[in-house]
Amino acid sequence: MSTLAAYVLDFAYTFTSCITCFPSPSLYINNRSYKIQRLLGEGGFSYVYLVQAQNGELFALKKIRCPFGAESLQIAMKEIDNYKIFNDEHIINMIDSNVVQERDGSKTVYILLPYFRRGNLQDTINANLINGTYYDEKEALALFAEIARGVQVMHKHSATDRNSAAPSSRSSGMGIDFEDDRPLMAEPELIRTPQTLNPSAEVRQVAYAHRDIKPANIMLSQSGLPVLMDLGSCMRARVNVSSRAQALEIQDNAAEHCTMPYRAPELFDVKTDAVLDEGVDIWSLGCTFFALLYCSSPFELQTDESGASLSLAIMNGQYRFPDAPKYSEATKEMIRACLTVEPTKRPNIDEIIHLIRSAQSQFN
Structure with a gap:
C-alpha cells in the first residue's frame, strides 16, 4: 500500500x-x-x-x-x-x-x-428482485385490495363543510385555485346528514386524487397494512382545463411531482378543454400492481426490452406481461383495466375493487 x-x-x-x-x-x-x-x-x-x-x-x-x-x-x-x-x-x-x-x-x-419500520413497497420489490422471489398471487391480491381502499377514501371523501373539504392554501400548485370553483367539473354534491346527528349539517362529496401513487409512496405498517404517504401532490381530482396556460401549468407540475413510470398518459400532453379526474390515480394503481408482481413498472420493463422512449410507451400504452412468474388472467385483466389509455374508458375505484374481489374469488 x-x-x-x-x-x-x-x-x-x-x-x-x-x-x-x-x-x-x-x-x-x-x-x-x-x-x-x-x-x-x-x-x-x-x-x-x-x-x-x-x-x-x-x-x-x-x-x-x-x-x-x-x-x-x-x-x-x-x-x-x-x-x-x-x-x-x-x-x-x-x-x-x-x-x-x-x-x-x-x-x-x-x-x-x-415511522414505519417495515419500510415501503419499493423496499419489498427491491428485496424480491435481489432474492429472485415474487409475491404469491393470493397475498398480492389481498395487498391490492387494501391499497385500493386507501385510494377509495381519497376518491370518495366527504366533508361537513366547504372549509374542511379543501386545503386552506390559495393555490394547489397545479394550476388550480381551491377557493375558485371555475376549474372544477361540478359543485360537490350536497347530502343531508341524518336528523339524529345534526339537522343543520351538510356533507359535501369532494373527490381527491393523490397524483403520485407508486410503490415508494406506500408504507407498510407493523401489521402489514399498506399506508398511502407523501400527500404533497394530493389535490382536488376533477379539473376542467380551460386555457392553454392552465394546461401547460398542470403538465409542468405533473412532470415535477408525478413520477414518470407511474404517470398517467393524459398528464404528458395536457389538452385545453380536457377533463382530468380520479383516473390519473387508477392508472398509477395499475402500474403499482404490475410492479409488485413483476418487480418493475410495466413501461420501464417495456423500454428496457425494446429501447423505446418511456414517455411514448406510456402515452401509447405499450407494455406486455412477462412469461414468468405466472399469474391468473383475472389478475392481469384487473391491471389491463387500470392501464386503459383513454381516461373516459378507465374504470373508477369501485370497479377496480370489484375486479380485485373477482380475482380473489378463485382462491375461496
Missing part, C-alpha cells in the same frame, strides 16, 4: 471515529425535543430524517426548505393541509408540524410523521 493510500485510510478512520464521539443533533418541534438519528431520504428541497423523541419513540421528520418566498412556503403549507383532510388507517396521519424562520429570511417547514 502506498504512503498516500495509508494516510487517506488513517484519516478516514480517525474522522469516522470522531463523528461517533459527538451526540446526535437535536431540534424542537413546538417545544418538543427530537434527536436526529439518520437521513432516510431526500428529494428536491425536502429531506426526511429518522428522529427519536425523549421517551425513545421513533418518528419520521420531513424538512422542507422554502427558499423562494411565499410561493414555495404555500406549497409546503398545502401539504400540511392535505394531511388534515383524511382520517383513515390507509392514509398516513401527521403528528405535528412547525414553520421556522431562518437567519437568511427564508422559511423551513417541518412535518412530523409516523
